[in-house]
Amino acid sequence: MKKKILLITPENEEINRFRKKQFNNFIQITMPYLAAFIDESKYDITLIDEYNQKIPYKKQFDLAAITVNTSNAEHCYKIAERLRAKNTRVVMGGPHATLLPDEVGKNCDYVLTGEGELIWPEFLEDFYNGKARTRYACETVPDLKNLPISRRDLIKKRPFSKGAVFSSRGCPYSCSYCNLKQIYCKPFRKRPVQEVIAEIGTIKNKYFVFWDDNFWGDTDYARELMKELKALNKKWAAQVTLDRCNDDELLKLARSAGCIYLFVGIESFSQESLGSVNKGINVVQRYKAIIDKIHNNGICVQAGIIFGFDGDKRNVFEDTLEICNNLGIDGATVSILTPLPGTPIYDRLKEENRLLTGNWSNYNGKTEVAFLPKNMSKEELFEGYMWFRREFYSIRSIFTRIKKSRVNILHNIIINLGYKLAVCNI
Structure with a gap:
């Protein structure tokens, strides 16, 4: 049976107001790229970019993944709180999670630190099989060969900047x-x-x-x-x-x-x-x-x-x-x-x-x-x-x-x- 996964590119309201009127805001590449590693025979994928989309809190997901930059950390913690209240498991990664994993870990179920090419697929497989650990750390330098292509087809409302x-x-x-x-x-x-x-x-x-x-x-x-x-x-x-x-x-x-x-x-x-x-x-x-x-x-x-x-x-x-x-x-x-x-x-x-x-x-x-x-x-x-x-x-x-x-x-x-x-x- 497929699990439903929500991928979130967060953006708090203050920064969103700051960036919204610019013509040249290209999509943040992290989540479309990580989506390319997901086995769609096991997961249904929803990709949300808060630059121009709202998080569908009313829908039910098995797992939500959030990439956390420092300036968005507090905002991400609030997102996670709402999702976890509906029994959605939350995994966080990104720069802030890598730098302060203990802090981030208090606000989610799983933390991924460092580069994701190896640990992200490992985590997804473990989560699907019900044996995910709370921490995954990049301990081997990822080779950048044979990488999947970012899932631009999942990007909505960004016809000119994806x-x-x-x-x-x-x-x-x-x-x-x-x-x-x-x-x-x-x-x-x-x-x-x-x-x-x-x-x-x-x-x-x-x-x-x-x-x-x-x-x-x-x-x-x-x-x-x-x-x-x-x-x-x-x-x-x-x-x-x-x-x-x-x-x-x-x-x-x-x-x-x-x-x-x-x-x-x-x-x-x-x-x-x-x-x-x-x-x-x-x-x-x-x-x-x-x-x-x-x-x-x-x-x-x-x-x-x-x-x-x-x-x-x-x-x-x-x-x-x-x-x-x-x-x-x-x-x-x-x-x-x-x-x-x-x-x-x-x-x-x-x-x-x-x-x-x-x-x-x-x-x-x-x-x-x-x-x-x-x-x-x-x-x-x-x-x-x-x-x-x-x-x-x-x-x-x-x-x-x-x-x-x-x-x-x-x-x-x-x-x-x-x-x-x-x-x-x-």
């Missing part, structure tokens, strides 16, 4: 605010090129995004993949480090393979701030030359920018806006520095008694400040961050930056207006 795929896992670097080293096995790993190409070929949309943490973490592999990708005639974006963009051959190959946007973690225009979080691979003096090089190859720059470093003073917001306008930065994903549990910066701020709250909902990097900044109040940090977002996505700034960039102008305008609507919606 095209997400990953080709590698991990990042060679160790920025102190990032938790990748704590949640993934250490080796940087790649999927076989032809398997990635085959999966991309199943994406019906012309546009897709690579969900890799660092798409150019291995440039030889990336070159091989992009050469094969060119024949598919698709348009795509990916996340890379700025230092790898100082390679004309790599950029030309990316453009010829259909790349229109690169997300680069600029983070700050202060070398002191970058050094304080172990991001010395970014050299501020090289920013302009590298960004010009990206633009000259017909690719837009989506800059990751973080406010709240110890070197940031009250003038950082205006200075950053001026520099972004002068460089023609096409778009920016702006965040407040967030000390995620398990990271070096969390440990340091905790030791310095600068953490302001233990409520994980405040650790979202978008709507709350979770720590005491060094050179301004938490209110000044938040107000400055919001000022920057409004000004960066003002009509004046949008056209100043696009005029400077002159790259993919139509896409650029659409994406900028999408972010502008999101800012206005807060």
